[in-house]
Structure formats: C-alpha cells, structure tokens
Amino acid sequence: MNPEHAAARVELVAPLTGPVVPLASVPDPVFSEGLFGDGIGVDPLVGRLVAPCDGTVMHLARTGHAVTLQSAEGAQILVHIGIDTVELNGKGFTPQVEQGAQVRRGDLLIEFDLDIVACHAPSLVSVIAIANSDAFEVVERAGAGHVRAGETTLLVLRARDGAAVEASVTNVVMEEVRRTVTLAHAGGLHARPAARAREAVRGLEARVEVRYGERKAAIESVVGLLGLGAGEGATIELVGMGREAQKAVDAVAGELLREAPGEVSETPARELSPAPLAAAPAAANAQTAQQRAQQSAPGTLMGVCAAPGVAVGKLVRWDDAELTPPELASGTPAAESRLLDKAVAAIDAELEASVRTASQRGAIGEAGIFQMHRVLLEDPTLIDAARDLISLGKSAGFAWREAIRAQIAVLGKVDDPLLAERAADLRDLEKRVLRSLAYTSGAAGANGAAQRELPDEAVLAADEFTPSDLATLDRTRVTALVMARGGATSHAAIIARQAGIPALVALGDALHQIEEGAQVIVDASAGRFAFAPGAADIERARTEKQRLAGVREANRRTSHEAAATRDGHAVEVAANIATLDDARTAVDNGADAVGLLRTELMFIHRQAAPTVEEHRQSYQAIAEALAGRTAIIRTLDVGADKEVDYLTLPPEPNPALGLRGIRLAQVRPDLLDDQLRGLVAVKPEGALRILLPMVTDVGELVHLRERIDAFAREAGRSTRVEVGVMIEVPSAALLADQLARHADFLSIGTNDLTQYTLAMDRCQPDLAAQADGLHPAVLRLVAIAVEGARKHGKWVGVCGALAGDPLAVPLLVGLGVTELSVDPVSVPSIKARVRKLDYALCRDRAQDVLMLESAQDVRAASRANWPLD
Ligand code: PEP
Ligand code: MG
Secondary structure: OOHHHOOOEEEEEOOOOEEEEOHHHOOOHHHHOOOOOOEEEEOOOOOEEEOOOOEEEEEEOOOOOEEEEEOOOOOEEEEEOOEOHHHHOOOOEEEOOOOOOEEOOOOEEEEEOHHHHHHHOOEOOEEEEEOOOOOEEEEEEOOOOEEOOOOOEEEEEEEOOHHHHHHHHOOOOOOEEEEEEEOOOOOOOOHHHHHHHHHHHOOOOOEEEEEEOOEEEEOOOHHHHHHOOOOOOOEEEEEEEOOOHHHHHHHHHHHHHOOOOOOOOOOOHHHHOOOOOOOOOOOOOOOOHHHHHHHOOOOEEEOEEEEOOEEEEEEEEOOHHHOOOOOEOOOOHHHHHHHHHHHHHHHHHHHHHHHHHHHHOOOHHHHHHHHHHHHHHOOHHHHHHHHHHHHOOEOHHHHHHHHHHHHHHHHHOOOOHHHHHHHHHHHHHHHHHHHHOOOOOHHHOOOOHHHOOOOOOEEEEEOOOOHHHHHOOOOOOEEEEEEOOOOOOOHHHHHHHHHOOOEEEOOOHHHHHOOOOOEEEEEHHHOEEEOOOOHHHHHHHHHHHHHHHHHHHHHHHOOOOOEEOOOOOEEEEEEEEOOHHHHHHHHHOOOOOEEEEEOHHHHHOOOOOOOHHHHHHHHHHHHHHOOOOOEEEEOOOOEOOEOOOOOOOOOOOOHHHOOOHHHHHHOOHHHHHHHHHHHHOOOOOOOEEEEEOOOOOHHHHHHHHHHHHHHHHHOOOOOOOOEEEEEOOHHHHHOHHHHHHHOOEEEEOHHHHHHHHHOOOOOOHHHOOOOOOOOHHHHHHHHHHHHHHHHOOOEEEEOOHHHHOOOOHHHHHHHOOOEEEEOHHHHHHHHHHHHOOOHHHHHHHHHHHOOOOOHHHHHHHHHHHOOOO
C-alpha cells in the first residue's frame, strides 16, 4: 500500500465562487441521491473552475463541462458544472488543462460562460462529489454561506481504510457515455423491453437516461420510458453516468436490441378472461383458480363454495363504486407512507403468485403481463409522486390514485394503441392498491353497504370481502356474494354462511371483467357462477332455488326438537354466532345452544377496546336472548386474517403463526383480562362457558384457568366457570388427553386445524379446494382429540365449518363428537341430517375413512354411504 494513503486527510478548497448548496438540494437526483458519491453543491457566480487541491486530471469531459481530479492521497474529486450541461455539447466551456495534467490547488481548470450555461441548462448549480466515497469520507463541509474559489475550505476528507483507497484508485473514474439505438421491436420501446432494460442495470453504479426528441426518462421508470412514445424504428439516445456507465449503457442497448425468445406480442390484461373450453370436468378439487377458470364452460366461472345455495340476480361491483379515498390523510405522513408501502407490498405478493402459477401452466405471455404489472407497481415515478402528495398531507389512497392518473395522462398523449393498454394496466393497479388499502371497507365509515343503494337481488362482487364489509350488509337486498379471491373458511365466508347468503370464493381475476348489472346465476353449492345465462338457465335456477327453499321449510318445522340418530344417539346442534342479532337468529332456527360466539366482531368496529362493563353488557344481552340456552364464548381471537383497526400490532412476517388467539395476551394482557372480567360477571352463573382459542399446550391452559378463577372470585361467583379449549392447532389435538385433564370440554376448530395440519393458508384461493377438513390427516387428529377427551370423561364439539358440511356430519358423529356447532341458518338442515343417520354405522365407517388417502376419497365414501338430498 502506498504509505501516503494511510490515515490521509485531504482538504479541498472551493473550486467555484458562490453560495453553498447542500447535496440533497441539488436539482438532479443523480447527484442529490449520492450516485456520484458524497459531496456538496455550489451555485457559481463566476465562470472559473479551479483545482480544489493538488493532483492529476484523471478525466476531462470531452464537452468540457466536468473534470475529475485525483489527489496525491488517492481521493477522486469530480467537479460538474451545472445540471444536464452535457447537452450543451461543449458550448460555453473552455478547458484550460489537458487530461493527465498535474495541477496545483487554485490552478484554473475550466472557464465557462455563465450566461450561455444559465440560458441553456436547467440549473447552474454545480457539484463537487467524491467519486471514490467508499475510500474517502467527508468529515467536514462548509456550512451555508458563500465560498470563494481557491480560498475557502469546502470539504475535508479522510481516508476510510488504505485497502479501499488502493482498490478505488485503480478504478476508472467518472464517465459519461452516450450511445444511440434504433428500436427494431414491433411496438418500439414497449413495456417488456423497458422492464428488461431496467433489470439489466440493477445493481450497477450508474444511471442511464433515455432520450427521444425533447423527452427523456430515467431507465428505472418504465412508465416514464413508455411516455417517451418511442415506436418501432425510432432512434433513441442512451446517456450513462457514473462509475459503471459504459457497462450500463451497453446492457441497456443489448436489451433494447434483442427480442426475447418466445416473447409474444403484448396482450392487454383485460383480455385475460378464461379461454372458453368445453364442459367443466366433474371435480374441481385440487385445482387452482386459474385452472378452474380455464376449465369452466363458456359464460361461467368456477369457484369454491363458501356458503351453499342458489341465487339469481344482478351483478353489483362492490369495489368499483367504493374506490374513492378521502383526500386528506387521517394519520401522519409517515403512517400514510407505511400504509402505502404495505398495500403495494401486498399487491406485489399477489402478482408474484400469479406469475408463478401462470409460469407453471406454461402460460408465458400471461406470466409476462403479471410480471410487467409488478414492474409498474414499483416504478419510482409512481411511488415518488405518491410520496410527494403524502408529504403534503394527502391520504395514501388519494396520493396513489393521483400519481397513477398523472401517468395515465402522460400515456394518453402518446398516439399508440399499445400504450393505451398500458393505461388500462395502470388503472388496474390503481384499483388493486386502493382495494388493498381497504377503501372498499364498510369499516372505513361512510362507504359501507348500508349506505349504498342496492337493487333487489343484488349479487355483490368483490376481490374479497372483509368481515367488516359484511357486517354492514343490507341482507334483505343481497342475494349472493362472489369473490375473486378468498377461501371457504375465511371469515368473510363464515359470515356469509351465518347470514344464509350463498357465496362463492376464488373465482379468479376474470370476475373483475364482468359487467356491472349483468344478470347472473350463483350456484354456490356446485361452485358455479354463470355470467351470461340464457332464459332457460335462469328458469332452472329459480326452480332449484324454490326446491331448496321447500326442503329448508320442511327442516325448519322440526328444528326446535332435539336431534338424535335413528338408533337414539343424541347430538347437540348448536350455533356459531358473532352478534346479538345472530343469537336471535340461532334461537329462531332451533339451535340447542351457542357452540361458539366469536367475539371479534365486537372488537372490529370500534375506536378503542371495550371496557369490562361493555363486555359484560354485550354477553349479558346475548345470554338473555338465548332464553336459558347456554353459550360458549370464545375470547378474542384477532391476528392473522382477523384485523382490528385500533390494535396497532407490530407487523409480523407470518401472522398466521404469530401473535393470534390467546398469544395476543403476551403483548396486550389487558385486552384479555378485561374480557374475562366481563365474562365472569354475567348472570346466571351457568349461562356462559369460556373457550380459549389457539391453545398449544397445557401450560397456557393452566395459566389462564387460574386467571379466570381469580377473576371469578373477585366477582363473588359461587360456581366455577366452565372453561374449554379450542383444538385448532395440531399440538393441541395430539395433547388432547393432557388438555382434557384441565379443561371442561374441547371444541375442535377445523378451519384452523386444517390450515395448520395441511400447511395451507385458509385464505389462499388457489388452495381453497385442497384445504379440505375431510382430509384423513385432519380426521385422524379429530379421532385423537376425541379419544383424549374420553379418557377424562370430557365431551368434544366441532365448531369449525366442517360441522356444517353434510358430508362430514356422519363421520364426525361416528368419531364421537357430540356437539356440532354450525351457522344458525344451517341448524335445521344439520338436525335433519343427524336424524337420518344410524350411529352404529357411522362409527364403523368413520374408522374406515381414517385409512383412506385423500379428502376426495373421504368425500366419495361419505357420499356413497349417506347420499345428499
Ligand atoms: C376454527 O378455526 O375452526 C374456528 C372455529 O375458529 P375461527 O374460524 O374463528 O378461526
Ligand atoms: Mg380458529
């Protein structure tokens, strides 16, 4: 190592005379973002550039507007006069030295004509940047004020470490590289080559600008590149700046000059609706939404049943009409920025999944389009514009919408049909991000369904309904719900079932292409959505709807009687509820009890957590509405797919495996304590039982049991509160015998038990058909749980969606489950189903199905033994 470089300190005097400009304020991101290294700006008042230190002229721009000097210590100092002055092509600049010359501090290097530069460049502000900032750091810099060329100290540098200096001095210094390229692509500089070109320079220390006529755009901005309007045959200029400028410009040129193998001409995303094929195959199991879509008959989409039934009605787009974000932010700019980041990241993840599934199917063109959407989504032009608006106090949604619309307007000025399609893509991204920001949500305030005029028999369509959307639905007008995404055990699906509204999930993005107001048929039980039905189809659907209504009516007539199998084995059929209204519906429908009160809804629509007294009042009202029937109240189970506005929990990389259920008490014990205190105060003492969600082992149960007992004593209770455990985590099922020693009962949550056993996200639409609770692995865990409970004489219920599945009922009963807790509207049909069973046969067959190899096999066996109505 050259000893001169060790512990080197370099003092630089101002090379120009004028006021100091902090680097961050230099009006060119190339400099202000430090791409050329750390440094400082000067707004020159005199047209003379002098050497800031003794050194060698490493590089003198051909056009005379910039010079790089290397000091004896190895520091490389770039002085760049004005902004975009390369454009002047030497006009107004007179270099006074040659490249390679040795110079002394204060020697004149370049003379320039201030007037010419001021008139022809965007700014005169000049930059002094340390090109090898990895080797030299700035330890002092001139503050605000005026500096004099050759006199005032501007920067003091210190070598970081010798090795870095050695390495850096051998590098090529600043370069500005230009290259012209004539576009041979059909379509010119369209989105895919633009995206590829951008990828080609990622990670290089250089900035590339593309110029076409008067327009220019940074290579990072695909939207900006499209806005150049450079069509086939256009000659564009690439201008590279930075240490690796040559490499970057060559890489971009290479991408723009090649047509990717297998590349197809661009297809607008709107045309991605499924190719109409022949009739749909019988089984929709184990297929992705896209596979189902491809296999659907013309005019239909296939989805997954989330709530059974048949409906005919008019399609109403829930999301489109609701995408009006408030202009002003309700949070700080930092909070709004975070919201935007989160929404953009969520959409990016969705798009990534779409790219993957399309690629797996070999649909390269389609994958390319989704990939391009990802590129647009992270376009700095959009993100920066949105952030600027957010910093002015606008909401994240408003800022995003405006940023997108500004770019759509730019594209609109270019006369090119392909670019008009890109505008459609941007609009799609606008909506997706706004949806993700939850501007469709009823919880957001005045946007709820209750406030919206809905036609009679409205079939509401959305990407995915949130539980809070559905909580405010006008149930008298909504005849069905259809979603592009979502899973059959998601909370939106559960709420739809509770409301008795037929619902289909996982219909895929093609749902968004269907026209508002179209007459549609939802045959939820068959997983079919017909968006172009003929008169005969509508007639048939109405007849089927009527038949089902007849069966329902017959079931209702006996629903208030207890249910037992034909050979006298009693099965309690209880209801899953979430509100006081549901409690009344449960009673109306003949529920023997409430098997699960999900208390989350009571937490969702609020500004703050309920107080102890508010809890008590809510549960008291429910106990009274149940008129002597018992209720199992589950403590708060937020987290994962259940979000609560006022609970700002730290973001988790994997919320389904994070702080949810009773684990929330680890960070917010107050929430659970207040709820438990409210619960133990309800009268009469036996009216309620407490159920604990997401228990994984005995320690958690024992700890909470003690707490509940202490609160009960505090409240002056004379009896013990019955406490049960949700079996919804495989560990809990496997340890059921240990849990049953301390619990009064077990309640199997098959929704989560399925999710965690099969490692399939319950909200992932592409897995909706596979995440089946009748999988033999899940049934074996049910069998283990029942066995464990039996050892201690405890009873077991099922409160997951499986309890309401007619094909599951005989098997659950056969495995020894004695309570089925289902949506209130399903109580009559499940009671009717139980009454048709023979317990001895159920027991035998249930053991047999444990040996089967797939959920489909189990379903087939159940259907063969106990045909559906
Ligand atoms: C379950 O997991 O099956 C259950 C009943 O709980 P939730 O659906 O509320 O998560
Ligand atoms: Mg659960």
